[in-house]
Amino acid sequence: MVAPVAARRRTRAGSARIRFGFAVIAVYVVAAAIGPWLFRYNPVDTRTADRLKPPFTRLSDGSFAIFGTDQVGQDLLAQMLQGARISIAVGLATLLLAGTIGVTIGLAAGYFGGWLDGVLMRLADIQLAFPSILLAIFIAALLGPSVVNVVIVLAVANWVTFARVARGQALATRRREFVDASRTLGAGTWRLVTRCVLPACVAPVLVVATVEIGHVILAEASLSFLGLGTPASTPSWGVTIANGRNYLADAWWISTIPGIALAFLVISLGVLGDALRDRYDPRLRSL
Amino acid sequence: MSTESPLLSVRDLQTSFPMRSPVLRRTVGQIQAVAGVSFDIPAGGTLGLVGESGSGKSTVARTIIGLEKARSGSIVFDGDELTSLPKASMRRVRRQLQMIFQDPYASLNPRATVEQIIAEAWQIHPDVVPRNQHRAEVRDLLERVGLNPDHAERYPHQFSGGQRQRIGIARALALRPKLVICDEAVSALDVSVQAQVLNLLDDLRCDLGLAYLFIAHDLSVVRHISDRVAVMYLGRIVETASQDELFTRPLHPYTQALLSAVPDPKPWDKPAREQIIIGGDVPSPADPPSGCGFRTRCWKAEETCAHDVPELTTRLELHPAACHFATELAGAAR
Amino acid sequence: MVLLSVRDLRVEFATSGGVVTAVDGASFDVGSGETVALLGESGSGKSVTAQAVMGIVPKPAGRVCGGSISYDGRDLLAPGVAKGLRGREIAMVFQDPLSSLNPVFRVGAQIGEMFRRHRGASRREARAAALDLMKRVGIPAASKRLDDYPHQFSGGMRQRVMIAMALALSPRLLIADEPTTALDVTVQAQIMDLLTRLQAEEGMSLVLITHDLGVVAGVADRVILMYAGRVVETGSLREVYEHSGHPYTSGLMASVPAVDGPRDRLVPIQGSPPDLLSLPSGCSFRPRCQYADEQCAEVEPVLRQLPDRPSTHQAACHHPEGVLTDVH
Ligand SMILES: Nc1ncnc2c1ncn2[C@@H]1O[C@H](COP(=O)(O)OP(=O)(O)O)[C@@H](O)[C@H]1O
Numbered sequence: 001m002v003a004p005v006a007a008r009r010r011t012r013a014g015s016a017r018i019r020f021g022f023a024v025i026a027v028y029v030v031a032a033a034i035g036p037w038l039f040r041y042n043p044v045d046t047r048t049a050d051r052l053k054p055p056f057t058r059l060s061d062g063s064f065a066i067f068g069t070d071q072v073g074q075d076l077l078a079q080m081l082q083g084a085r086i087s088i089a090v091g092l093a094t095l096l097l098a099g100t101i102g103v104t105i106g107l108a109a110g111y112f113g114g115w116l117d118g119v120l121m122r123l124a125d126i127q128l129a130f131p132s133i134l135l136a137i138f139i140a141a142l143l144g145p146s147v148v149n150v151v152i153v154l155a156v157a158n159w160v161t162f163a164r165v166a167r168g169q170a171l172a173t174r175r176r177e178f179v180d181a182s183r184t185l186g187a188g189t190w191r192l193v194t195r196c197v198l199p200a201c202v203a204p205v206l207v208v209a210t211v212e213i214g215h216v217i218l219a220e221a222s223l224s225f226l227g228l229g230t231p232a233s234t235p236s237w238g239v240t241i242a243n244g245r246n247y248l249a250d251a252w253w254i255s256t257i258p259g260i261a262l263a264f265l266v267i268s269l270g271v272l273g274d275a276l277r278d279r280y281d282p283r284l285r286s287l
Numbered sequence: 288m289s290t291e292s293p294l295l296s297v298r299d300l301q302t303s304f305p306m307r308s309p310v311l312r313r314t315v316g317q318i319q320a321v322a323g324v325s326f327d328i329p330a331g332g333t334l335g336l337v338g339e340s341g342s343g344k345s346t347v348a349r350t351i352i353g354l355e356k357a358r359s360g361s362i363v364f365d366g367d368e369l370t371s372l373p374k375a376s377m378r379r380v381r382r383q384l385q386m387i388f389q390d391p392y393a394s395l396n397p398r399a400t401v402e403q404i405i406a407e408a409w410q411i412h413p414d415v416v417p418r419n420q421h422r423a424e425v426r427d428l429l430e431r432v433g434l435n436p437d438h439a440e441r442y443p444h445q446f447s448g449g450q451r452q453r454i455g456i457a458r459a460l461a462l463r464p465k466l467v468i469c470d471e472a473v474s475a476l477d478v479s480v481q482a483q484v485l486n487l488l489d490d491l492r493c494d495l496g497l498a499y500l501f502i503a504h505d506l507s508v509v510r511h512i513s514d515r516v517a518v519m520y521l522g523r524i525v526e527t528a529s530q531d532e533l534f535t536r537p538l539h540p541y542t543q544a545l546l547s548a549v550p551d552p553k554p555w556d557k558p559a560r561e562q563i564i565i566g567g568d569v570p571s572p573a574d575p576p577s578g579c580g581f582r583t584r585c586w587k588a589e590e591t592c593a594h595d596v597p598e599l600t601t602r603l604e605l606h607p608a609a610c611h612f613a614t615e616l617a618g619a620a621r
Numbered sequence: 622m623v624l625l626s627v628r629d630l631r632v633e634f635a636t637s638g639g640v641v642t643a644v645d646g647a648s649f650d651v652g653s654g655e656t657v658a659l660l661g662e663s664g665s666g667k668s669v670t671a672q673a674v675m676g677i678v679p680k681p682a683g684r685v686c687g688g689s690i691s692y693d694g695r696d697l698l699a700p701g702v703a704k705g706l707r708g709r710e711i712a713m714v715f716q717d718p719l720s721s722l723n724p725v726f727r728v729g730a731q732i733g734e735m736f737r738r739h740r741g742a743s744r745r746e747a748r749a750a751a752l753d754l755m756k757r758v759g760i761p762a763a764s765k766r767l768d769d770y771p772h773q774f775s776g777g778m779r780q781r782v783m784i785a786m787a788l789a790l791s792p793r794l795l796i797a798d799e800p801t802t803a804l805d806v807t808v809q810a811q812i813m814d815l816l817t818r819l820q821a822e823e824g825m826s827l828v829l830i831t832h833d834l835g836v837v838a839g840v841a842d843r844v845i846l847m848y849a850g851r852v853v854e855t856g857s858l859r860e861v862y863e864h865s866g867h868p869y870t871s872g873l874m875a876s877v878p879a880v881d882g883p884r885d886r887l888v889p890i891q892g893s894p895p896d897l898l899s900l901p902s903g904c905s906f907r908p909r910c911q912y913a914d915e916q917c918a919e920v921e922p923v924l925r926q927l928p929d930r931p932s933t934h935q936a937a938c939h940h941p942e943g944v945l946t947d948v949h
């Protein structure tokens with residue numbers, strides 16, 4: 001085959017970035033999955049003797065605190081591993097919800113067009129014009145802090161990107177000849193959307209999801225930092241960073257180390273998302 | 288239904304597209320892509336529809352098959368008026384009326400296997416072929432269009448352009464239609480492969496008693512396969528005749544120019560002919576000329592052509608042509 | 622006099638499936654003032670041959686890896702030579718004029734740019750020269766259209782603009798790669814008419830690349846037929862069309878439906894176009910050839926004179942006698 005060759009070679013670009021991104025994320029995911037088994041975290045445990053110990057300290061029970069301890073003597077590493085679980089879980093759940101809402105709205109707008117498209121896309125414009133963190137604060141203040149509420153809040157703030165991508169794909173696909181071919185066979189709308197249009201959305205939506213998950217994790221941390229996210233008993237990174245805020249002068253590590261971990265993850269996700277987008281769908285660059 | 292009534296009968300068909308302003312996307316007018324087209328196709332017959340790009344051929348096809356909505360006019364297929372048919376009955380009619388598309392790459396779903404592509408028709412119309420016979424029937428169809436039946440599990444990108452077009456033909460045949468619309472079905476193929484596919488379409492017509500609406504911009508291809516030919520220009524049919532008549536005695540200046548422009552691989556074999564080269568391009572259907580649509584490029588145009596739209600009628604017992612001076616032109620050129 | 626001489630040209634492309642030899646040992650000459658047609662179906666290597674002559678083979682995937690190209694005694698494959706001649710001595714017209722024109726500049730300015738860059742003309746001189754050229758290539762109301770953008774032109778008019786740009790510096794060799802393939806027949810006739818007229822006026826050499834045997838029939842002096850990157854037949858146009866010595870040529874001729882004469886069933890070439898990644902041994906045309914035998918599988922045929930035909934008529938086939946007697 002001749003034609004696809006050139007295309008494939010062009011998309012070969014970014015292999016290194018993709019491998020790097022996947023590697024970093026794999027480390028985080030593995031850490032979040034098995035870390036809490038190795039380093040037990042107990043939220044009600046307080047050990048005043050081990051308060052605010054710097055990194056690389058041997059604790060009173062003989063264990064070794066690589067990242068030091070916080071203001072109640074909890075091992076920071078164990079707390080961060082637990083936090084990774086929460087952050088990643090919140091990120092995934094949010095994407096699933098935002099993706100479902102966004103793709104459904106986008107498909108409907110793009111496929112049916114007309115006034116429905118007009119209405120839905122105006123809604124998206126309004127959503128975008130409203131600063132999403134402000135919206136999140138507003139909703140969180142209304143619903144109160146809980147993990148489920150954080151997911152809802154962030155999903156509401158993030159569905160638009162998915163809707164735009166799905167709409168774009170639907171617009172591009174619904175006029176394709178093979179879709180017309182199905183139509184002439186007598187295929188109904190449901191069949192056309194699920195068999196022809198939806199599959200065309202999968203790749204670009206996954207690319208967007210990779211970019212978005214970083215934003216979502218960051219937004220969750222921001223909300224938690226502000227006290228509007230996950231409750232203090234669930235030590236997401238935002239909560240941990242917020243807790244360390246008062247001790248910045250004498251225990252820099254409590255806020256700084258989770259902050260660095262968070263930044264590194266978000267940056268890696270961004271790099272991976274960009275590389276995937278360049279490879280599979282350069283048209284999305286403007287989003 | 289009497290045996291004489293045609294399989295497809297199109298009367299005064301009009302289709303238009305909204306013209307939108309580029310900035311506000313407000314509808315500012317209508318593009319009259321098909322401006323009153325009438326023709327018949329008998330069962331088992333082939334009508335060739337020729338004309339340059341933008342003349343409205345595809346829009347005629349897409350309107351007949353229900354991909355575009357007719358603005359006015361009637362389309363009677365096998366006794367049913369398609370323009371007013373309820374959705375449920377349309378499904379039944381669809382089975383008899385199928386289409387082969389131009390682009391062998393774009394017209395096949397890249398994510399489906401050949402078997403899935405062909406069997407899709409039977410998932411939509413389960414009564415045609417029972418589920419347990421899909422595989423056998425797909426093999427039959429592949430064989431019929433000259434492909435290896437063992438390749439049913441392959442994806443479209445694993446085939447060459449000509450082979451893909453055969454897959455498209457197999458898909459169109461899956462519902463055992465009576466009429467197949469071929470919209471530039473061989474235009475994208477290389478000459479050697481184009482000849483294979485033309486022969487295949489010819490054989491299928493004989494074996495299955497198919498009727499074709501055969502659309503192409505290439506007159507020699509149309510001549511090769513059609514019984515009757517209609518020439519389109521700017522949304523209207525300007526001349527129609529039997530294949531033989533049209534190619535030996537073209538009446539309309541546009542038909543004459545088209546014929547004269549077809550490249551001849553062996554010009555030295557024939558008596559020297561005057562080559563007619565018409566200037567300019569097809570005008571935009573958004574802003575067609577007054578009177579005769581061809582007048583901006585016609586070398587016979589006179590005062591009346593700017594005022595009166597020439598009717599597509601038979602003059603002097605020749606065949607129908609939409610030109611005020613058709614009879615004077617009989618025998619001119621070629 | 623020979624203006625362009627290509628010898629044993631080989632061009633390879635690195636693809637994900639492996640290395641393909643897009644042009645495999647092609648040799649041909651173009652005389653000055655001559656019109657030569659480079660024929661063949663898609664993928665036969667016509668465009669890549671032209672790219673090699675122009676020195677614009679896409680890098681890094683493609684590379685010229687053998688042979689020689691000389692233009693008027695100069696080695697076009699030597700570094701920098703092709704670049705210096707491009708536009709001035711050798712010009713090219715492409716199939717798709719819209720993508721070859723810059724969409725953000727006015728057409729008159731784009732044509733005039735040739736004079737400004739290469740001839741150091743002033744803005745006003747360039748504009749006058751551009752207007753002159755647009756009139757010569759038959760653009761109606763040229764003075765009004767100087768300030769239009771490419772998208773405001775129809776396909777045929779755009780191709781005229783491209784031809785005007787190509788002719789700006791009075792090249793001695795014009796390569797037109799499928800100049801009419803994207804156009805309607807009536808417009809194709811206009812453009813072919815224009816090209817032949819300009820060729821006669823300028824006395825330049827013209828290489829017409831096309832897949833359509835008919836388009837060049839009344840126009841070209843000689844034809845070069847390519848298949849799977851190789852030249853399979855060459856000779857004067859009429860000689861090749863009437864006494865095809867290669868089964869591929871005669872097969873192509875039999876595949877073209879005619880607008881007049883008897884409406885016979887077409888005799889197509891069997892099988893599929895070649896896959897450059899898995900060419901058969903010996904003759905590339907073998908899987909589709911009715912004359913093939915063991916020799917064809919073992920020995921790659923080279924161009925040689927056909928029995929009882931003029932010495933300029935050559936075909937790369939082991940059994941041209943069969944073709945010559947069967948068809949004629
Ligand atoms: N979906 C569409 N929207 C707007 N204009 C269209 C559309 N489809 C076709 N047209 C216009 O209708 C005219 C006829 O087009 P078409 O039927 O595709 O011609 P043909 O098949 O003969 O080349 C053209 O001028 C084209 O621009």
Ligand SMILES: Nc1ncnc2c1ncn2[C@@H]1O[C@H](COP(=O)(O)OP(=O)(O)O)[C@@H](O)[C@H]1O
Binds near residue numbers: 634642897
């Ligand atoms: N940019 C490219 N990248 C990879 N392969 C190419 C490229 N351009 C051409 N080729 C190869 O060269 C062959 C000949 O191409 P080309 O010269 O364009 O054929 P044509 O005769 O249709 O002009 C193609 O089949 C393809 O395999």
Ligand code: SF4
Binds near residue numbers: 579581588
């Ligand atoms: S009616 Fe007039 S303009 Fe139209 S085709 Fe006839 S002569 Fe030409």
Ligand code: SF4
Binds near residue numbers: 868869913938
């Ligand atoms: S060399 Fe053999 S296979 Fe090739 S074209 Fe001639 S007869 Fe056919």
Ligand SMILES: [Mg+2]
Binds near residue numbers: 344345346471
């Ligand atoms: Mg069309």
Ligand SMILES: [Mg+2]
Binds near residue numbers: 667668669798799
């Ligand atoms: Mg080419």
